[in-house]
Amino acid sequence: MHAHAAAFASGPAKTQRPLGAETTGQAAQHKDFPFPDSAEGMPKNDGQCMAASKRSLLHNVSLNESAMDYKELLQSCQSIRAISALHECALNLPDDGWRVLRYLQQEVAQMQMAILPAMRIDGDLLLTKHEKNSSHWYEARNLACLFIDGDLTVTGDLLDCDYHGLPILLVRGNMTMRNWLRGGMSTFVHGHVSAQGYIIGHYNDSALFVGGALHAQGYMPRARPYPDMQDVIPHQIQGGVFARQFDIEGAENEDYLAAFAPEVLGGEDGYIWLEEDLVIERQLAGLPVWRT
Structure with missing residues (x-):
């Protein structure tokens, strides 16, 4: 973390075209899966829409090992954008959320983000896993952010099982899941977060900024402030927390x-x-x- 974070102004930059709007009607232009297991052949950041997979996201899967993982998820990538395009985000966030997001943007200024549509996934969704070296997989593809352009609904569990800080997750809509295990993936949500069960901070539980409310049976954060942003509470829920709470950090x-x-x-x-x-x-x- 660096001292320049303190200079960030709060609030989104104004834009005439919100991020993600350019993807409408363009998904059929490219047919190839944009994130092959080899980094060779990765698309250049030209702002053009990449593949939107025809494959259905509806699965009947069980916890963890049979979950949809990040490689499958990214088959529905609609476009690749420079991380600098984050200034176009039309997100409702606490002011500190914009401060942290812009800090993170500068930390990964040369990387890219994947734009994905609103989606429903029947089953678990595995976004990171330390044992699978998922952080290296993202980094090899120069990918620092997943931007969901609408609601993210996961009927199973949302699993962030790594302590690394990348990728960042942005959701321009509501997030719904059964349980959410939170690792190092900083998350910024425009709307509400609703868990049927529990939202649990794992090792290196990172930033969570929510424009709406948080609903769950239990909310157990484990986050610490960024070293250079000690004045910023790392979890901020603008619409209030409607869950039984237990702060793991320091318990x-x-x-x-x-x-x-x-x-x-x-x-x-x-x-x-x-x-x-x-x-x-x-x-x-x-x-x-x-x-x-």
Whole structure:
């Protein structure tokens, strides 16, 4: 993190054409999948619309291993844009959200973002996974941001299972999921966030700025301020939080024991922690996660 972040002004820049609008009606111009497993043959950032896959996003998949992953998701990429186009975003965010977003934009100024349409995914969606070295996969394709141009609805769990900060996730609409495991992927949401179950901060839980409200059975953030932006609370929900809350960052053993059912806790060498996968398993089984 660098000191220039403090100079950011709040609020979006004005634009006559919001980001994503140029993709309308152009998806059929290109047929090739824009993110091959090899970085060779990656499209140049010419602002032209890339492939919109004909493949249906509707699946009946189970947790984790059979989830739709980021490679499948990006088959629906509509266009590739320079990350500098973030100034065109017509997003409703807290002022600090714009400050953080513009900071991140400068950190990855030479990279690109993928524009995807509003979508519904029946099943789990795996956006990152440390064991799959997903951060390297994104970086090899010079991809720093996923921009969903509308609502993102995931009937299963939304899984960010890596501690790296890229890619950034922007949603120009509402986000809906069963459970959301949050790792290092900074997320900016125009509308509301609604989880049937739990929103859980994993290791390196990163920025979350929401223009609407957050609804869930439980909201367990674990975020710390950016080192050079200590005055910015890393999670800000403009419309309010409508969920039982537990701040994992800084929690002591007695806090965990007082708040959670023992079945979702782990421990070793005198330390107690929340086992995120057990929270999700209990939610799927209809069993209690909170102690009372």
